[in-house]
Amino acid sequence: MTVHLSRKYGFSATHRLHAKGLSDAENRTIYGKCNNPHGHGHNYEVEITVAGPVDAVTGRAVDLAALDALAAREVIDPLRYRDLNEEVEAFRTEVPTTENLTSEVDRRLRAAWPGVFPSGTPRLEKIRIWETERNICEVGPL
Ligand code: NI
Numbered sequence: 001m002t003v004h005l006s007r008k009y010g011f012s013a014t015h016r017l018h019a020k021g022l023s024d025a026e027n028r029t030i031y032g033k034c035n036n037p038h039g040h041g042h043n044y045e046v047e048i049t050v051a052g053p054v055d056a057v058t059g060r061a062v063d064l065a066a067l068d069a070l071a072a073r074e075v076i077d078p079l080r081y082r083d084l085n086e087e088v089e090a091f092r093t094e095v096p097t098t099e100n101l102t103s104e105v106d107r108r109l110r111a112a113w114p115g116v117f118p119s120g121t122p123r124l125e126k127i128r129i130w131e132t133e134r135n136i137c138e139v140g141p142l
Pocket residue numbers: 015034040041042
């Protein structure tokens with residue numbers, strides 16, 4: 001039997017929504033106050049969902065300490081208290097919207113997953129990121 005287990009993490013960061021391919025006026029029209037030059041902060045919440053069988057001995061589907069260490073190394077530590085536009089390589093070219101942030105977190109976790117869970121179990125099922133209580137983006141399952 002496959003179960004899904006989700007674990008939530010949080011980090012604060014600042015960003016500015018500004019597309020380099022658009023004029024300043026177009027950026028103001030599209031992004032509104034999110035385009036303000038000096039940026040603004042969010043308390044992001046990240047939910048990682050894994051899928052796998054329940055181990056007959058431990059009764060668990062995932063080693064939470066291993067998942068926590070992976071999330072800290074690949075997501076929380078590199079993003080916490082950062083200016084996403086200036087300090088995170090992916091957002092030098094991409095606009096740091098919730099959509100692109102979720103994709104970036106998904107990329108980071110998928111790239112590192114086999115090193116932490118070499119058996120392929122559990123698998124990374126999906127990522128959800130709350131930018132605000134009303135703005136939530138989800139990636140996965142593949
Ligand atoms: Ni914002």
